[in-house]
Amino acid sequence: MTELDIDFVRTQFPAFFQPLLQGQAFFENAGGSYTCGQVIDRLHRFYTERKVQPYGFFKASQDGGDEMDEARTRLAALMNVETDELSFGPSTSQNTYILAQAFADMLAPGDAIIVTDQDHEANTGVWRRLGDRGIEVREWHVDHELGQLSSSDLGKLLEGPIKLVCFPHCSNIVGQENPVGEIVAMAHAAGAVTCVDGVSMAPHGLPDIGALGTDIYLFSSYKTYGPHQGIMVVRRTLADRLPNQAHFFNAAARTKRLTPAGPDHAQIAAAAGMADYIDALYAHHFGENDDTAARARAVAGLQRAHEDKTLAPLLEFLRCRNDVRILGNNHIHTPTSRVPTVAICAARPAEAIARDLADHGIMVGAGDFYAVRTIGALGCDPKEGVLRLSFVHYTTDAEVVQLMKGLDATL
Ligand SMILES: Cc1ncc(COP(=O)(O)O)c(C=O)c1O
Numbered sequence: 001m002t003e004l005d006i007d008f009v010r011t012q013f014p015a016f017f018q019p020l021l022q023g024q025a026f027f028e029n030a031g032g033s034y035t036c037g038q039v040i041d042r043l044h045r046f047y048t049e050r051k052v053q054p055y056g057f058f059k060a061s062q063d064g065g066d067e068m069d070e071a072r073t074r075l076a077a078l079m080n081v082e083t084d085e086l087s088f089g090p091s092t093s094q095n096t097y098i099l100a101q102a103f104a105d106m107l108a109p110g111d112a113i114i115v116t117d118q119d120h121e122a123n124t125g126v127w128r129r130l131g132d133r134g135i136e137v138r139e140w141h142v143d144h145e146l147g148q149l150s151s152s153d154l155g156k157l158l159e160g161p162i163k164l165v166c167f168p169h170c171s172n173i174v175g176q177e178n179p180v181g182e183i184v185a186m187a188h189a190a191g192a193v194t195c196v197d198g199v200s201m202a203p204h205g206l207p208d209i210g211a212l213g214t215d216i217y218l219f220s221s222y223k224t225y226g227p228h229q230g231i232m233v234v235r236r237t238l239a240d241r242l243p244n245q246a247h248f249f250n251a252a253a254r255t256k257r258l259t260p261a262g263p264d265h266a267q268i269a270a271a272a273g274m275a276d277y278i279d280a281l282y283a284h285h286f287g288e289n290d291d292t293a294a295r296a297r298a299v300a301g302l303q304r305a306h307e308d309k310t311l312a313p314l315l316e317f318l319r320c321r322n323d324v325r326i327l328g329n330n331h332i333h334t335p336t337s338r339v340p341t342v343a344i345c346a347a348r349p350a351e352a353i354a355r356d357l358a359d360h361g362i363m364v365g366a367g368d369f370y371a372v373r374t375i376g377a378l379g380c381d382p383k384e385g386v387l388r389l390s391f392v393h394y395t396t397d398a399e400v401v402q403l404m405k406g407l408d409a410t411l
Helices: 006-011 037-049 059-078 092-106 125-133 151-157 180-189 265-270 272-286 292-319 350-359 372-377 397-410
Strands: 086-089 112-116 136-140 162-168 193-197 216-220 230-234 324-326 341-346 365-367 386-390
Touching: 006 272, 037 059, 037 265, 037 272, 059 086, 059 265, 059 272, 059 292, 086 092, 092 125, 092 193, 092 216, 092 230, 112 125, 125 136, 136 151, 136 162, 151 180, 162 180, 180 193, 265 272, 272 292, 292 324, 292 341, 292 397, 341 350, 350 365, 350 386, 350 397
Parallel strands: 112 136, 112 162, 162 193, 193 216
Antiparallel strands: 086 230, 216 230, 324 341, 341 386, 365 386
């Protein structure tokens, strides 16, 4: 089986060549990833050559508009959806906010929705507020020990007038991939549509949204090697039913009706660099292939296999310590279930450990990561926070060793 060429991968990220970042091992990727060179180059080109109103009559303007279209077309194809099903917004939180307004306009009092306590607040708070408009909000709870969502619990909640099920592809705390296809099938059978937060999952391989079958899929490109945008896919059958949230004269434009803010031209154009990066990875490892979604799947497979291999020693190290609790399922580690987002509680406060780790050249995050409900459900105090060690496919075994040494010295 082809393995990820980590040296090639790292040449694609200028951050690894910056003097200030030498020797610094980056483990706060779930907060925001490094940006690939292709995106930075496009952003620079846009601001230097194309920073004019796009879709106009002169070349700089047309080039800018074409590049924005290119980003949408190529990313949609990589994720196996139609071009006009993909929209860019300022962030995932903004995208869910608009979606919730649209659902509020569409649902009627007495309708019900399901939310979880495994989500980042972005995919739960806005939906819970629909309760103020007479919508019944049902909560799909994680179990208190491992933080997992069970399908049988969902089955019990799906009785009656359920119109929407919101859940994460993967939690930003417990790092466990949920069986999206199975959950979507259950929701659809009950007559509901689904909204999946993929922010914690997409950095580990762009999803095949067509195959997942969900009606809505959201993720943040600034955590996925790209510019600071929220990427939202709403499948046509639902998008055309949701009431327009944009200017009235844009009601018929699928790519505008759910993103009322003026688009960030440069960042959208630069998002085409995410597709360049995936294609560069594919070409380097496998050569040519005209099937775009297949290229994305193959690259995702490479990413996940490398991450699995790199994650195993860290989980083993943490499991062997009796002063650490890994939040989530620390017993099962199968190639398709756990991403390298590992939140722990230790004997010392998370913030103090994070600060000490910085002295060891290790960049990690501490806090509640806006997953206050998940952390609370697991019996931890969100105010105390947790230490989160998160990495992606560009992380090396040596950096994980550096992390473990740092943890040994600071926990
Ligand atoms: C799982 C998850 N969902 C949603 C968000 C919100 O994303 P954004 O910052 O683009 O609003 C985050 C951000 O940390 C996240 O980790």
